[in-house]
Amino acid sequence: MKTGIAGVICFVVGVLIVPLFAWSYLSYGRPPVAVTDSAFPFEKQIVRVPLHRRMESEIEQAPIQPDENNLLAGAQIYKRECSFCHGIPSQPAEVGQNMYPSVPQLWQKHKNGVVGVSDDPAGETYWRIKNGIRLTGMPSYQKILSPTQMWQVSLLLASADKPLSPSVQAALSQP
Numbered sequence: 001m002k003t004g005i006a007g008v009i010c011f012v013v014g015v016l017i018v019p020l021f022a023w024s025y026l027s028y029g030r031p032p033v034a035v036t037d038s039a040f041p042f043e044k045q046i047v048r049v050p051l052h053r054r055m056e057s058e059i060e061q062a063p064i065q066p067d068e069n070n071l072l073a074g075a076q077i078y079k080r081e082c083s084f085c086h087g088i089p090s091q092p093a094e095v096g097q098n099m100y101p102s103v104p105q106l107w108q109k110h111k112n113g114v115v116g117v118s119d120d121p122a123g124e125t126y127w128r129i130k131n132g133i134r135l136t137g138m139p140s141y142q143k144i145l146s147p148t149q150m151w152q153v154s155l156l157l158a159s160a161d162k163p164l165s166p167s168v169q170a171a172l173s174q175p
């Protein structure tokens with residue numbers, strides 16, 4: 001009987017202590033709230049693993065070709081919808097670098113030499129544009145752009161490591 005009561009007391013205390021700790025951490029601790037604060041422990045891993053699983057299961061093939069017309073249309077859409085955060089060739093976006101998480105600059109070379117997301121299949125980029133990425137500044141464009149427009153931007157970004165035609169270049173650097 002005694003161990004029964006002790007067990008109940010331990011259980012109740014246990015159940016109360018966890019939320020109490022959580023509450024005091026959030027109230028009196030210094031959890032990250034500012035853009036410049038460092039991340040929660042394991043924050044990146046917790047978000048990335050399910051994102052990649054989901055993307056892999058929903059990936060689609062591009063129904064259009066990366067020809068001049070589609071790349072040019074993609075560049076015009078990119079300039080209007082994306083450059084504010086993701087930058088243009090040889091000009092990173094100021095705002096994008098001061099967000100949390102910071103915005104990948106899609107025309108810049110990474111340390112491994114890859115430009116932006118040109119190493120990702122267009123279908124993966126399409127998924128990100130269509131669905132957005134929760135708890136980051138990355139918007140979902142499925143109610144803003146048509147599927148063709150989203151593919152045009154995706155194909156453009158997949159070609160970011162190749163020389164751009166003068167008209168695509170001009171569309172990207174238009175004021």
Ligand code: HEC
Pocket residue numbers: 077078081082083084085086099100101102103104116117125128129133136137138139141153154157
């Ligand atoms: C308000 C800012 C903002 C705008 C506008 C925006 N994005 Fe993003 N985007 C982000 C952020 C923030 C991330 C990083 C998300 C993360 O950390 O996982 C991101 C991530 C991405 C990625 C993945 C990059 C990588 O390295 O894996 C792609 C591709 C992308 N965006 C494409 C676009 C395209 C195309 C547009 C326009 C149609 C666009 N974004 C508009 C903020 C933005």
